[in-house]
Amino acid sequence: MVARFLANSALADTAAAWARDFRLLAPVREGQAVVYRAWAKDMHPFLGRPPTCSAKEALLPQTENLLTYTYRKDQADLTRTEVFVAEPLPPEPTLLLGARPCDARGRKLLDRVFLERGVEDPLYAAKRRNTLFVTGACERMENTCFCHWTGGGPTSEEGSDVLLFAVGADGGGYVAKALTPEGERLLDKLPEASRAAQEELAAKLASPPSQAVPGPAPDLSAAPERFLKLFGNMDFWMDESARCLSCGVCTYLCPACSCFNITDENSGMKGKRLRTWDTCMSALYTLEGSGHNPRVSRAHRLRNRVGHKFCYHPQEFPKDAGAQPEFSCTGCGRCIKSCPVSVDIRRVVLDLMEKGDAS
Amino acid sequence: MSLNPYLPSLATIIETFDETPDVKTFRVVLKDEAAMRAFRFEPGQVAQLSVFGTGESTFVICSPPTRMDFLQFSVMRVGELTHRLHTLKEGDPIGLRGPLGNHFDYESMKGKDIVFIGGGLGLAPLRTLLLFMLDNRADYGNITLIYGGRTPEHLCFKGELAEWAARGDMRVELTVDNPDKSWSHRVGVVPAVLTDLAVSPENAVAVTCGPPIMIRFTIQALEKLGFTDEQIVTTLERRMKCGVGLCGRCNIGGKFVCVDGPVFTQAQLKELPQEF
Amino acid sequence: MAADADDRVLQLRAAVKAELANVDFVLGYAKGFDPLHATPVTVRTEADADRLIFDATCVQNLATSLYGLNGKRIGLVVKGCDSRSLIQLMQEKLLERSQLVIFGLPCDGVLDLAKIRVKADIAAIHGAEISGDEVRLLLPEGTKTLPRRDVLADKCLRCRYPNPLVADHLIGQERTPQGAEDTYADLDGFEKLSPQERFDFWKRQMSRCIRCYACRNACPLCVCKHVCLADSRDPHWLSAEATLQEKWLFQVMHALHLAGRCTECGECQRSCPMGIPILLLKRKMNRELKEVFNYEAGVDPEAVPPLHTFLMEEDKIKDRGQLW
Numbered sequence: 001m002v003a004r005f006l007a008n009s010a011l012a013d014t015a016a017a018w019a020r021d022f023r024l025l026a027p028v029r030e031g032q033a034v035v036y037r038a039w040a041k042d043m044h045p046f047l048g049r050p051p052t053c054s055a056k057e058a059l060l061p062q063t064e065n066l067l068t069y070t071y072r073k074d075q076a077d078l079t080r081t082e083v084f085v086a087e088p089l090p091p092e093p094t095l096l097l098g099a100r101p102c103d104a105r106g107r108k109l110l111d112r113v114f115l116e117r118g119v120e121d122p123l124y125a126a127k128r129r130n131t132l133f134v135t136g137a138c139e140r141m142e143n144t145c146f147c148h149w150t151g152g153g154p155t156s157e158e159g160s161d162v163l164l165f166a167v168g169a170d171g172g173g174y175v176a177k178a179l180t181p182e183g184e185r186l187l188d189k190l191p192e193a194s195r196a197a198q199e200e201l202a203a204k205l206a207s208p209p210s211q212a213v214p215g216p217a218p219d220l221s222a223a224p225e226r227f228l229k230l231f232g233n234m235d236f237w238m239d240e241s242a243r244c245l246s247c248g249v250c251t252y253l254c255p256a257c258s259c260f261n262i263t264d265e266n267s268g269m270k271g272k273r274l275r276t277w278d279t280c281m282s283a284l285y286t287l288e289g290s291g292h293n294p295r296v297s298r299a300h301r302l303r304n305r306v307g308h309k310f311c312y313h314p315q316e317f318p319k320d321a322g323a324q325p326e327f328s329c330t331g332c333g334r335c336i337k338s339c340p341v342s343v344d345i346r347r348v349v350l351d352l353m354e355k356g357d358a359s
Numbered sequence: 360m361s362l363n364p365y366l367p368s369l370a371t372i373i374e375t376f377d378e379t380p381d382v383k384t385f386r387v388v389l390k391d392e393a394a395m396r397a398f399r400f401e402p403g404q405v406a407q408l409s410v411f412g413t414g415e416s417t418f419v420i421c422s423p424p425t426r427m428d429f430l431q432f433s434v435m436r437v438g439e440l441t442h443r444l445h446t447l448k449e450g451d452p453i454g455l456r457g458p459l460g461n462h463f464d465y466e467s468m469k470g471k472d473i474v475f476i477g478g479g480l481g482l483a484p485l486r487t488l489l490l491f492m493l494d495n496r497a498d499y500g501n502i503t504l505i506y507g508g509r510t511p512e513h514l515c516f517k518g519e520l521a522e523w524a525a526r527g528d529m530r531v532e533l534t535v536d537n538p539d540k541s542w543s544h545r546v547g548v549v550p551a552v553l554t555d556l557a558v559s560p561e562n563a564v565a566v567t568c569g570p571p572i573m574i575r576f577t578i579q580a581l582e583k584l585g586f587t588d589e590q591i592v593t594t595l596e597r598r599m600k601c602g603v604g605l606c607g608r609c610n611i612g613g614k615f616v617c618v619d620g621p622v623f624t625q626a627q628l629k630e631l632p633q634e635f
Numbered sequence: 636m637a638a639d640a641d642d643r644v645l646q647l648r649a650a651v652k653a654e655l656a657n658v659d660f661v662l663g664y665a666k667g668f669d670p671l672h673a674t675p676v677t678v679r680t681e682a683d684a685d686r687l688i689f690d691a692t693c694v695q696n697l698a699t700s701l702y703g704l705n706g707k708r709i710g711l712v713v714k715g716c717d718s719r720s721l722i723q724l725m726q727e728k729l730l731e732r733s734q735l736v737i738f739g740l741p742c743d744g745v746l747d748l749a750k751i752r753v754k755a756d757i758a759a760i761h762g763a764e765i766s767g768d769e770v771r772l773l774l775p776e777g778t779k780t781l782p783r784r785d786v787l788a789d790k791c792l793r794c795r796y797p798n799p800l801v802a803d804h805l806i807g808q809e810r811t812p813q814g815a816e817d818t819y820a821d822l823d824g825f826e827k828l829s830p831q832e833r834f835d836f837w838k839r840q841m842s843r844c845i846r847c848y849a850c851r852n853a854c855p856l857c858v859c860k861h862v863c864l865a866d867s868r869d870p871h872w873l874s875a876e877a878t879l880q881e882k883w884l885f886q887v888m889h890a891l892h893l894a895g896r897c898t899e900c901g902e903c904q905r906s907c908p909m910g911i912p913i914l915l916l917k918r919k920m921n922r923e924l925k926e927v928f929n930y931e932a933g934v935d936p937e938a939v940p941p942l943h944t945f946l947m948e949e950d951k952i953k954d955r956g957q958l959w
Contacts, residue, residue, distance in 0.1 A: 262414070
């Protein structure tokens, strides 16, 4: 596939053209946050920083209807009611512009849950078939990035339809690389990338990032076993979780977290059944009707979150012997960056690697 | 039947009656008669009952697949959904998603002596397997039911308890913690009765369900009597939402109680992270 | 300020070590994942105590971690603003003074990372030097120096209580307050907007909310935690739907429940991952409380918050006589 060029000056018009065929979600700056908004005229997509939220909202919105229902009284016998239930409408084709490779990799992890675990989730599947990712490759890594710990990287192609590489050539813009046939169709109106642009890109990719910020990735292949060794050590988990506020920042911003709640909202004789994001970090998450709570403390809940990402998921989806385990984490670092008390999941994992060592 | 796992089938309550002050039994049939005739499930499987506007909860189908005039659910009133469910009456519509989860491995129990040990509403999942076995009586050895509750009032399926005791082909031992004047059976907690009876683990399987503390002491008692981990079967409860392994909530380690359970052997439970 | 910076950390560590035998543990600050982030830490041993720091990165209000620790004796490191939370909790009998060993650190203000991010890209910062007048940021592209006053949190610029109002160990010299009186200039500025403009502002801001409840959980006075009305199904105040309506209703509920209790530690706003200026709502409530009841939360341990009691005759509330 031929490399194309998307000039900075052409970004808004190109996005507008895409918005004619797709529901386009693009990142914009709002205060100190970068959030996805549905395309509107005069919108200025901002690709200069990773968005504050992950891109999962395109595939798994924070709220969606699972069904709607209506009760009707039997006019012949008013003590009897009937209920009518309707499924939601299919989604419209969507283009998500401006995610990062860590977000695009996240959708592979969501696929594991919603498409590959057993039962297929039809709402997710419909959106998945209908959503394209035009992703911005990263030019550098931040203090909170650790994508290379989990099998990713700043220019990882996994999960994207198009990858955009920033270059200064030709007035500044992006060398756009299509990774799928749908991606190629998206780019077919753009000019080919010039030799200068391609050479600039090749030089950038050949040299390492400008600063060795995160350092080399540790060997985490033993993480699942070490985690299980420390499972019963509540002192360890209490110390790691002592600062945690039990809010939902880490889970809601995470590209790989997908747990949800199902609740009914009634309005007179009709209503809807909602699916909404939920967080395993909340004390309510596993609270049973009897009052018993298997995860009554933050220590239990942090243990489950870290365990799910670095032990249960790799065990459920094992790789071949010798290959790096598949963690339910893309190393995007949002949980670290946005955690109000700076819980650092890298620290927790390194601690459990050290303390869970057999010797 | 839609491929949408979240979409309940519509069903109607055809009968409802009280078992105890806080447990009610519901008998339901699917609205679509053909679907009802085609409904298949195995003993131990559960269903999500919907009251549209309130929510859904998981209940074991406590009637056996050998008796398909209706699907029976026995519900304790503890939370939002069960309170609402208890206000429903015959003729009211509900939703049903199922069957969900795994089931009792009755094939491997054939030819063995079966010891059912239940407490309170824990008799519900045992009932489906018990009736299934009684309907296939020749396939199984001696059947014993040890069942107890806090008081005689708190015992479920009271009428049936008497019927089962009157049958010649199974043994019923009842007990309560606090008897009333008319109580003529044993007094004491279920694990203590189990120990007194000294049931033999020889070619036997123990199936137990009840309040968590009862299960814990029952399993201890079974181990003392010589039952191995493979010979002890129980069902787990967890807060559930989707019931199909997607919402992530009911996991214990890498297993989901709604898909890999709710039936587990003690051997399987020991392999899981101990998070109960 | 800077003169006693390093001394104070050593004094703090020594004071904590001396009290370790008297408490179940001490909550303090340690270095976080990069030079501009600190993180709360539990100290149980002398080795733990040697990790303690205290500087302008120590933004968290550790009083919020006291929730659920009844029956334990805890040591706590507090700044001036944090101590007001402790006093408010004591006023409401949610905290026993005897449960705490308080290490009070007179404070020169904490950094507001949002303000720094407007002026410099700190995502890959590798060093920071904070002195009395300046903040030097060591960035990949070179060093950037910013005037300290430009990057301190707004609450610090108007702070009248830099010295903890309650402490067992006061570590370091007392500081003079940065601000004389709170004029609520930020509210005045905002209230110059028309009601429609204000509504549009909040619609836009709240649309970013992801209902993570970081604001609620970071608040030391929000002691309901997970039995909060926001999560309740019975009574059913809020749906789980991520609509403007639900998000806005929660913030209004939260501000109202904090009226007369909020000490403006600002943790709610700082914790918001989406940068929503929710402190403004609480400041509005507090200005009303000041005007009507002449009351300021978390200052006097003997005071009763005005909304926890009532007077037959209120000075500033016109009763309009009897109306039949």
